[in-house]
Amino acid sequence: MKLIQTAFKSRIASYRVHSENRYSDYNMFFESIKNKVIHLLSEVIKIHNAVKVIMELFGRYILQTQKIVDNKSFNTANKVIDSAADLNDVFYVFVDLMTTQMSEFQKRDSGWELQFIMYVEIDLNKFCAFGGSSYIKLPSFIEKKKGIVNVHNQDQCCFLWAIISALHPVRERTLDVSSYPQFSTVLDIEGITFLLTYILWKVTSKTIKSYIELLDRYIILRKNYTYVHINLLLITSECGNSHYCWIKNLSRLVLSQISNSQHKKYFCDGCLLHFSNENLLFQHQQNDCNHLYTSIPSREIKKDKYGAYILEPNPHYSYTNRTFRHEPYSFAYLIKYSFNDSLSKFELYRGANAANVFVKKTENYLTRIYENYLKPIIPMEHLTRENVCGICEKPFLE
Numbered sequence: 001m002k003l004i005q006t007a008f009k010s011r012i013a014s015y016r017v018h019s020e021n022r023y024s025d026y027n028m029f030f031e032s033i034k035n036k037v038i039h040l041l042s043e044v045i046k047i048h049n050a051v052k053v054i055m056e057l058f059g060r061y062i063l064q065t066q067k068i069v070d071n072k073s074f075n076t077a078n079k080v081i082d083s084a085a086d087l088n089d090v091f092y093v094f095v096d097l098m099t100t101q102m103s104e105f106q107k108r109d110s111g112w113e114l115q116f117i118m119y120v121e122i123d124l125n126k127f128c129a130f131g132g133s134s135y136i137k138l139p140s141f142i143e144k145k146k147g148i149v150n151v152h153n154q155d156q157c158c159f160l161w162a163i164i165s166a167l168h169p170v171r172e173r174t175l176d177v178s179s180y181p182q183f184s185t186v187l188d189i190e191g192i193t194f195l196l197t198y199i200l201w202k203v204t205s206k207t208i209k210s211y212i213e214l215l216d217r218y219i220i221l222r223k224n225y226t227y228v229h230i231n232l233l234l235i236t237s238e239c240g241n242s243h244y245c246w247i248k249n250l251s252r253l254v255l256s257q258i259s260n261s262q263h264k265k266y267f268c269d270g271c272l273l274h275f276s277n278e279n280l281l282f283q284h285q286q287n288d289c290n291h292l293y294t295s296i297p298s299r300e301i302k303k304d305k306y307g308a309y310i311l312e313p314n315p316h317y318s319y320t321n322r323t324f325r326h327e328p329y330s331f332a333y334l335i336k337y338s339f340n341d342s343l344s345k346f347e348l349y350r351g352a353n354a355a356n357v358f359v360k361k362t363e364n365y366l367t368r369i370y371e372n373y374l375k376p377i378i379p380m381e382h383l384t385r386e387n388v389c390g391i392c393e394k395p396f397l398e
Contacts, residue, residue, distance in 0.1 A: 004121070004185075014184055015040060015122045022116045026099045029117045030091075038087045040122065050082040050127040052154075053090075054182070057098040058118040063111050071118065074101035077178065078154060080127050123182055125155060134158040136235055136243035147252030148233060149174050150245040159232070160187060162244040166230040169248075229269040328354045335365060 004014040017036050023029040044051050056075035062068070076097045081090055098120075106112060134156045138148060151161040152175045160183040165174065167186065173179045183189070231247035247253055251265045251274075258274065259265065265274040266281040270289045275281045330350040337343040349357055388395050 012126070012184055013044075013124045014182070015124070016119050017122060018119045019117070024114055024116050026095075026102065026117070030095045030099075033120065034091060037091055037120070037122065041081060041087050041090070044124050045081065045083050045085075048126045050080060052078045052080050052125040052127045053094075054078055054123040055094045055098060056121045056123075057102065058121070059102065060115040060118055061112045062115050064113060065111055069115075072105065072112075074098050074105070075178070078125075082127075123184070134243050136237050138235070138245070142253070145249075145252045147247060147249035148245045149248050150243075151175060151177060151180070153177055157183065159244040160189060162232050162246045163187065163230060166246045166248075167228065231269070330354055331358045333362070335369075 002016045002018070004016050017033050017040075019029055019032040021032065023032065041051075041053070054076055056073050058071055058073045061070055061072050063070075076094055079090070079093070081087070102114070106114070135150075135153050135158065137143075138150050142148060143150075149162075149165045149169075151158070151165050153161045154177065161177065161180070164180045164183045164186060168180050170179045231250055233245045233247050233253070234242055235245065236242050250267050255262075255265055263276065265276070266278055267274045268281060268284055268289055270285070273284065273289075275284060329352075330348070331354055332346070332348045334346045335344060347361065349361070351357070386396075
């Protein structure tokens with residue numbers, strides 16, 4: 001057994017469990033590691049009382065027809081285990097889930113053959129029964145814009161899931177945590193305390209280095225450009241909970257707030273100025289962005305410059321004066337006959353008392369239509385004696 005990753009004072013940890021022998025049979029492999037896994041779970045539960053567990057099985061497969069060798073993995077969903085759980089039963093529940101996936105894979109992708117089972121990785125997270133999740137459902141008007149990826153996390157690590165969704169985007173099931181790799185295997189998050197506060201901090205991984213700075217008044221572009229730039233949205237619920245989401249398409253999210261046009265806007269990651277095409281954005285980033293700053297709306301209360309001239313209401317007299325009286329001066333409508341287009345008529349009127357004339361004309365037309373076409377009773381056609389069915393066209397039988 002080997003400890004792979006740990007974070008938050010071992011509240012999040014990943015272990016890799018190997019068998020002493022190499023097996024290609026599921027049952028033999030799991031029986032060989034059973035005691036190790038149960039011992040690990042029992043020791044972790046003694047420390048944290050309750051944990052969330054994910055297991056992932058890795059195997060070496062070969063495609064004989066093309067002589068291709070590849071590693072395949074099969075993982076389970078989160079399962080909460082506490083001190084009252086029967087660890088023996090829990091172990092076999094995980095075994096059934098993983099072996100079922102392996103069997104379905106071999107049936108679905110015929111040709112792949114299992115050479116041997118490599119190991120099992122076990123991700124352990126401390127479970128807080130009353131801590132809940134930081135997940136917040138997006139308001140409908142934001143969700144309809146299709147510019148946000150809001151991962152439905154079950155922990156307090158929404159910031160990390162937002163980063164992972166940007167680094168490893170998927171086309172389907174974008175909201176499911178299971179669609180993304182575990183953040184502890186991608187990001188070095190040692191020393192970061194959740195929930196995050198507005199401070200300057202650093203996140204590093206094997207291939208990514210990025211700096212994020214949140215200031216009160218201005219957005220400042222750093223001279224050292226980052227390899228990966230990720231825009232996040234922080235939303236807050238009525239009860240005070242906060243949640244991070246990945247802004248997949250900034251133009252879709254804010255376009256209606258800055259323009260009546262439906263054409264895409266191109267935003268500068270450094271100063272958030274927007275442009276109508278990529279060429280203008282490129283020219284700005286090459287020349288102007290280092291010499292500009294973007295002012296963020298202030299949270300301070302601004303005094304209305306017209307406030308000093310607003311009259312106080314007085315219940316004894318009216319403090320407003322009537323200066324104009326607007327009256328309609330024209331109208332137009334079209335009466336369309338579906339059964340006889342020659343009867344259709346377009347009516348246009350301009351002149352005095354337009355409202356009264358409109359009511360009288362429409363009333364007269366409606367009365368005429370009712371009297372001529374709706375009121376008269378149309379007699380039914382007389383029934384005729386038929387010998388053949390009108391549906392199947394076969395003669396009636398005596």
